[in-house]
Amino acid sequence: MNQHERIEKPVTGRRAETPMPVAAATVTDRVWDALLAARRSGQPKRSDSWTPAERAGWDLYAPLLGQGDRPLVFAQIGQSLDGRVATVDGDAADVSGPEGLKHLHRCRALADCVIVGANTAIQDNPRLTVRLVKGDNPARVVIDPRGRLADDAAVMAGERCLVVQACERERPAGVETLKVAMSAEGLDAVSIIAGLIDRGFRRIMIEGGGITIGHFMDADLIDRLHIGIAPLIIGAGPSGLTTSPVSLLAQARRPQTFVYGLASDIVIDCDLRA
Ligand SMILES: NC(=O)c1ccc[n+]([C@@H]2O[C@H](COP(=O)([O-])OP(=O)(O)OC[C@H]3O[C@@H](n4cnc5c(N)ncnc54)[C@H](OP(=O)(O)O)[C@@H]3O)[C@@H](O)[C@H]2O)c1
Known part of the structure; x- marks a missing residue:
């Protein structure tokens, strides 16, 4: 079979059905204010008087x-274009372009809490606050099963912080802990989400890295996945997403996807429940 024939022949019925609409998206002040108002009121309202790019900006975040x-x-x-989130030497500053970074901060502003894994918390020492757009800071959650995170980590300062752990490690005053049992597969992702919901969090964002997102993907707990792609090639380094592999492409997950252009970056919005 030549290459042309391979492309013509659909691998699964699902692939042929998957739509890939592409939309240029702009999040102007009036769109962002409407999103923040909808976050507060629980009553989303998209205006018909907005431009098509503004309506696409709303469509990206409203879900x-x-x-x-x-x-x-x-x-x-x-x-990056080659699916990396940092270099092998750990340089992760600004893989995303300016609009991709704003996108990240918008996502944080819409979330009640933001989760990162221990590697990210230790290597990047992020604050996980909202600085590039208007909005409130989410609570910060670090999954640190073995107690590797130092007590002076930036996530522990300021706003509400919660550490998910399997060990008996004490944390600084004011930092909450959620104890979850460890198995051969790791911490039970279902128990983590249930524990966060019990503590009042309703919009739960997972910021990475790839290993942490992969645990929640494998447990089928993620409703929506945004993959931002910036036009650079890194060559090697940690992957954006690390899930259990499949052996046949026919077994691969093929979510319904929507593609948005945000000037410096594109964002692929995957609806994992469609
Ligand atoms: N560009 C981006 O959007 C972005 C965002 C975030 C991070 N990053 C980059 O991603 C890299 C780090 O990512 P990573 O994939 O190596 O690591 P990671 O996801 O940040 O952290 C993984 C670690 O978290 C703990 N963990 C998380 N979920 C767990 C579970 N369900 N069960 C057990 N342990 C769990 C484990 O800690 P232990 O090993 O202690 O057991 C695990 O090894 C950094 O370079 C960072 O800069 C990029």
Whole structure:
């Protein structure tokens, strides 16, 4: 079979059905204010008087508001063209372009809490606050099963911080802990999300890295996944997403996807429940 024939022949019925609309998206002040108002009121309202790019900006973020009181789990990763989130030497500053970074901060502003894994918390020492757009800071959650994170980590300063752990490690005053049992597969992702919902978090964002997002993906707990792609090639380094592999492409997950152009970056919005 030649290459042309291979392309013509669909591998699965699902692939042929998957739509890939592409939309140029702009988040102007009036769109962002409407999204923040909808976050507060629970009543999303897109204006018909907006430009098509503004309406696309709304469409990108409105699903992250969730529906009613139902909890929503979403993940966002900013990666290079070759699927990397940092260099081998750990340089992760600004893989995303300026609009990709704003996108990350918008996602944080819509979330009640933001989760990172221990590697990210230790290597990048992020604050996980909202600085590039208007909005409130989410609570910060670090998954640190073995107690590797130092007590002076930036995530522990300021706003509400919660550490998910399997060990007996004491944390600084004011930092909450959620104890989850460790198995051969790691910490039970279902128990982590249930523990966060019990503590009042409804919009739960997973910011990375790839290993952490992968645990929640494998447990089928993510409703929405945003993959931001910036036009650079890194060559090697940690992957944006690390899930259990499949042996046949026919077994691969093929979510419904929507593609948005945000000037410096594109964002692929994957609806994992469609
Ligand atoms: N560009 C982006 O959007 C973005 C966002 C975030 C991070 N990053 C980059 O990603 C890299 C780090 O990512 P990574 O994939 O190596 O690591 P990671 O996901 O940040 O952290 C993984 C670690 O977290 C703990 N962990 C998380 N979930 C767990 C579970 N369910 N069960 C057990 N342990 C769990 C484990 O810690 P232990 O090993 O201690 O057991 C695990 O090894 C950094 O270079 C960072 O800069 C990029």
